[in-house]
Amino acid sequence: MNKIARDRLVAEVARIVEEANIDLDGKAVACLKAALRNERNELAQGILAEIVENQEIARNERIPICQDTGVAVFFVELGNEVFLDFNLEAALNEAVATAYTKGYLRKSIVRHPLDRVNTKDNTPAVIHVRPVMGSTLRIRFAPKGAxxxxxxxxxxxxxxxxxxxxxxxxxxxxxxxxxxxxxxxxxxxxxxxxxxxxxxxxxxxxxxxxxxxxxxxxxxxxxxxxxxxxxxxxxxxxxxxxxxxxxxxxxxxxxxxxxxxxxxxxxxxxxxxxxxxxx
Ligand code: SF4
Known part of the structure; x- marks a missing residue:
């Protein structure tokens, strides 16, 4: 049985939440660079070059790739041999609140679609959990811009x-x-x-x-x-x-x-x- 401590989970998830907003995945960068090489339209080339430069600046200066740091979306695979003695949803939301607050990421969530009052810590996240076999907990995170x-x-x-x-x-x-x-x-x-x-x-x-x-x-x-x-x-x-x-x-x-x-x-x-x- 893999018993996971709440503190460790919150710290690890807060880390990937912040990283995701700053450090664009290497494969996405490779795709952008390939597109820039293959693009024939001059204006489009200029835009692609700026997009590539923008993500480099974000990584080097530790700032978000985009001002819209999105809705926090999680896909979780929960192994049957994982033991959690805490509320996973609450822990994931705590990690989001920590990352968005300490990382100065824009808080974009309103508590109700009609009253539009900002929750001020980018929670609640949208969380999808799937039970799987095994002793690991896989947590995938994506900030989804509007x-x-x-x-x-x-x-x-x-x-x-x-x-x-x-x-x-x-x-x-x-x-x-x-x-x-x-x-x-x-x-x-x-x-x-x-x-x-x-x-x-x-x-x-x-x-x-x-x-x-x-x-x-x-x-x-x-x-x-x-x-x-x-x-x-x-x-x-x-x-x-x-x-x-x-x-x-x-x-x-x-x-x-x-x-x-x-x-x-x-x-x-x-x-x-x-x-x-x-x-
Ligand atoms: S769609 Fe939103 S998150 Fe994506 S680049 Fe545009 S403003 Fe940024």
Whole structure:
């Protein structure tokens, strides 16, 4: 049995929360640099160069990559041989409050969608916990900015819409979003399940490595088709045209009802921030 102390968990999670906002993942940086090398549009090249420079400044000066330090989103895998004698949700929220306060990260959460009073410590986090076998606790964290989250969409397509219908819907979402999600974007696409499951796996897809491929061949084919179609839209970096509209497309799928084809598109901006810790 792996007994994890609350203090250790809070300290480790606070560390990755702060790091995620400052230090862009190496694979995201590599993708941005590759996009800069391949981009043919001069204006787009300039924007990509500034995005690359911006993340370098953030890392070197220990300041956030973006002013929008986001909603704190966690995906947790809780092993059956892990023993916690405390409330995990409360501990994760304490880590978020600590990191956002001590790290001077912008607090962006309001206590109710209609009264709009700021909670002043960026809590509560959005936490998804999945029970798994094993003796480890894996905690993945992503700060999700509103610019890209607001442009995300879901559709309940019909089975007859199929592959082509999914491509049409996703490309339409990207075109309508234009420059608002700060392209180049990463697309998390969830197909199947139910209304809420599609959205959840779309978000989880954004935590995959930027250079990986879906395991399932159909998902992989869809990733490639969407990548081509989205980059052919000419939306471009910051919506000002160019070859680079998306850095990557990640498709996660799940079994679904015979009469359903749910499709969720969770858009991530170029600040594709996430970190993880395994305890
Ligand atoms: S969409 Fe991303 S880069 Fe743009 S403001 Fe929001 S967090 Fe920052």
């Amino acid at each position: 610019g890209s989250e607001n442009m995300s969409a879901i559709a309940m397509l019909t089975p007859a819409d199929g592959f082509a219908g999914i491509v049409r819907f996703v490309v339409d979402v990207v075109r309508r979003a234009g420059g608002k999600p700060c392209p180049p974007i990463v697309l998390g696409v969830g197909i199947g399940g139910t209304f809420e499951k599609a959205a959840l796996i779309a978000k989880e897809a954004l935590l995959r490595e930027l250079d990986d491929e879906a395991m399932n061949p159909r998902d992989r084919e869809l990733e490639q088709a969407l990548y081509q179609a989205v980059n052919a839209t000419n939306v471009g970096p910051m919506g000002l045209s160019g070859d680079t509209t998306c850095l990557a497309v990640k498709v996660n799928s799940y079994p679904c009802h015979i009469a359903s084809l749910p499709v969720a598109v969770n858009i991530q901006c170029h600040a594709a921030r996430h970190k993880e810790v395994i305890l």
